[in-house]
Amino acid sequence: MGTKQIRLETNLLGANNMMAVKNRRIFKEAGLLVINLMSSPGSGKTTLLEKTIEQIQGYINMGVIEGDLYTDQDALRIENKGVKVVQINTEGTCHLDAGMVEKAWRDLGEENLQLLFIENVGNLVCPAEFDLGEDFKAVILSTTEGNDKVLKYPLVFQKARVVVLNKIDLLPYVDFDLDAFERDIAAVNPDTVVFKLSGRTGEGIEEWTQWLTKEVGRVNL
Numbered sequence: 001m002g003t004k005q006i007r008l009e010t011n012l013l014g015a016n017n018m019m020a021v022k023n024r025r026i027f028k029e030a031g032l033l034v035i036n037l038m039s040s041p042g043s044g045k046t047t048l049l050e051k052t053i054e055q056i057q058g059y060i061n062m063g064v065i066e067g068d069l070y071t072d073q074d075a076l077r078i079e080n081k082g083v084k085v086v087q088i089n090t091e092g093t094c095h096l097d098a099g100m101v102e103k104a105w106r107d108l109g110e111e112n113l114q115l116l117f118i119e120n121v122g123n124l125v126c127p128a129e130f131d132l133g134e135d136f137k138a139v140i141l142s143t144t145e146g147n148d149k150v151l152k153y154p155l156v157f158q159k160a161r162v163v164v165l166n167k168i169d170l171l172p173y174v175d176f177d178l179d180a181f182e183r184d185i186a187a188v189n190p191d192t193v194v195f196k197l198s199g200r201t202g203e204g205i206e207e208w209t210q211w212l213t214k215e216v217g218r219v220n221l
């Protein structure tokens with residue numbers, strides 16, 4: 001029984017990885033930077049996307065694929081900012097997979113994009129396991145979640161090239177140990193790039209978008 005379960009999971013991941021390789025080739029040919037954005041529900045993924053759009057609109061042609069269990073609320077928020085977006089509803093599945101992204105990319109039908117964000121389903125566990133064909137993964141942790149989440153959910157932080165600490169405006173009101181956060185991130189993933197910002201006040205957003213703009217430039221060289 002146990003053996004069968006493991007085999008099924010291996011096959012699922014294997015099929016996903018093959019599709020992810022295909023996506024990566026398609027995205028590379030399109031000259032796109034693709035970022036798989038992950039976090040717990042409510043950490044500020046959609047808010048960060050909204051703030052990013054405000055900063056880069058007019059300079060970088062950006063699209064978004066939104067992943068959610070059921071609703072299209074986040075897609076509407078992105079659409080309201082004037083950015084092309086496609087919603088994926090996973091109907092209960094706790095992560096996006098490469099096949100869902102391939103279909104959403106076709107539905108997006110945008111040929112001249114430079115940057116594509118994929119907002120994954122809110123969850124620090126399953127999304128980390130699935131390659132979508134992205135250039136890199138970015139994970140958001142917010143100060144209200146507690147600094148201990150880095151060691152409690154190490155895989156997602158290990159796999160992320162970028163870690164965003166969001167809601168720094170709330171630092172005076174929550175027991176978030178910034179030193180421990182930095183120490184633990186350095187321990188689980190010494191190569192990651194860390195941004196500390198607030199999607200509410202805008203503090204730190206410019207450092208993030210400047211870095212992002214450079215990354216987009218590198219892909220389009």
Ligand SMILES: Nc1nc2c(ncn2[C@@H]2O[C@H](COP(=O)(O)OP(=O)(O)O)[C@@H](O)[C@H]2O)c(=O)[nH]1
Pocket residue numbers: 039040041042043044045046047048122166167168169170197198199200201
């Ligand atoms: N105080 C504060 N609230 C924030 C910040 N970023 C997002 N929020 C709020 O957190 C909630 C969840 O944000 P949302 O972007 O929908 O999170 P998502 O579920 O990860 O996409 C919303 O009520 C946001 O207004 C922040 O930097 N500071």
Ligand SMILES: [Mg+2]
Pocket residue numbers: 045046047074119
């Ligand atoms: Mg969201």
